[in-house]
Amino acid sequence: MSQVRRLLAGAPGPLSYTDSQALHGPMRLSADLHGVVEHAGLRGRGGGGFPLARKLASARDAKGRPVVVVNAAEGEPASSKDRTLLSVDPHLVLDGGQAAAFLTGATQVVVAAHDDVDRLRTALGKRPREVPTRIVQLAPGYVTSEASAVVSAATAGLGLPVSRTRPLAQGGPGRRPWVVCNAETLAGLALVARHGAHWHRQVGTDDEPGTLLLTVSGGVRRPQVVEVPVGTPLRDAVRCAGGLRAPAQAVLVGGFAGRWLPAATGLDAALSHAGMRTAGGTLGAGVVVVLPAEACGLAVTARIMAYLAAQGARQCGPCLNGLPALAASLTELAAGGSVAGAVQRLERWCGLVDGRGACAHPDGAVALVRSAMTVFADDVRAHGTGGCGRDGAEVVAVPA
Ligand SMILES: Cc1cc2nc3c(=O)[nH]c(=O)nc-3n(C[C@H](O)[C@H](O)[C@H](O)COP(=O)(O)O)c2cc1C
Ligand code: SF4
Incomplete structure (x- = not known):
């Protein structure tokens, strides 16, 4: 199986606002969009795989005006998928933030990032009038991009994880629901708002439709970010990155806080939440690191x-x-x-x-x-x- 370029259709980019709109067409922000997103079965790509439609509905139905947060931080060191996406098509991610604001009735969008702030600021300056959007630069670190830490940074707090008793989408600081979504998730939403659920479901599995950005590195010939249908065997993603450069011993999946799988089972495992669960792994943030036999x-x-x-x-x-x-x-x-x-x-x-x-x-x-x-x-x-x-x-x- 080879790559399917949907999110990265504009590669190598970067696409201007006009070029991005010309490539993908206009978003259809209509009354039936929530049903479309639900039917599309889009899941979060920041690690947990939470159903997006459910998160949006929680915020829409909660008390207070929601705030949408685009989590573009990519705190995971072995991952570069969000950075790649932003370097190719920043407007697709920002479109997704606007679509989420439309679906929840949010009056504010926050884009949180570690080091893509200049690129985002430039892109924001080139967009038409829309739901007001501001950029928040997060402090360096692995945990500062966790959802509650991002919301803390957006509300002038410490920017560290905060212990919570209920989901942010049901109510957070300022008595407002906070809809924190990964950048790739929102880019996926921006495509669904253009092409619909049926198109989204044309690739991927029944339970986990669509494509997936993966950062493939370690013992492969051409480490890179690839876009493949959900459910693709890990071996095929490795092939998209030039194949193994030496016999493999194991594969780290998910990220630094992911799991090791022996190469024998890992390479044949399906890259979906279900497939990874069956193999004893985790999809996490779409990280695949191949460990060659010569490494410890x-x-x-x-x-x-x-x-x-x-x-x-x-x-x-x-x-x-x-x-x-x-x-x-x-x-x-x-x-x-x-x-x-x-x-x-x-x-x-x-x-x-x-x-x-x-x-x-x-x-x-x-x-x-x-x-x-x-x-x-x-x-x-x-x-x-x-x-x-x-x-x-x-x-x-x-x-x-
Ligand atoms: C320590 C830690 C770091 C995290 N870093 C990120 C990150 O850099 N980007 C991200 O999108 N989600 C990150 N998450 C997950 C977020 O808490 C949150 O679940 C995610 O942004 C929700 O987006 P999604 O539903 O689109 O996946 C992290 C979680 C933990 C526990
Ligand atoms: S909230 Fe607690 S567990 Fe989470 S990073 Fe902070 S200290 Fe660690």
């Missing part, structure tokens, strides 16, 4: 875990104590030597941390560690007798 999965995971621990907001126990302890034990394990104590500590801390953070950050880290301990079980044994002599620093770029 434990060493790579230890580096990722050290990054995740350093990025915790340290507001809750799991971030304050749990993630650093997991990172330290994994580093010890990766270094080799007597591993029994490190393995025991990892198991204990995974149990203590899981499900106890105010946001999903610690849970993602635990899922990563547990999958590494299973997929790299042979390496754990090898490290017990001195280490495996491999590394893998070049496979996954972990920010300092």
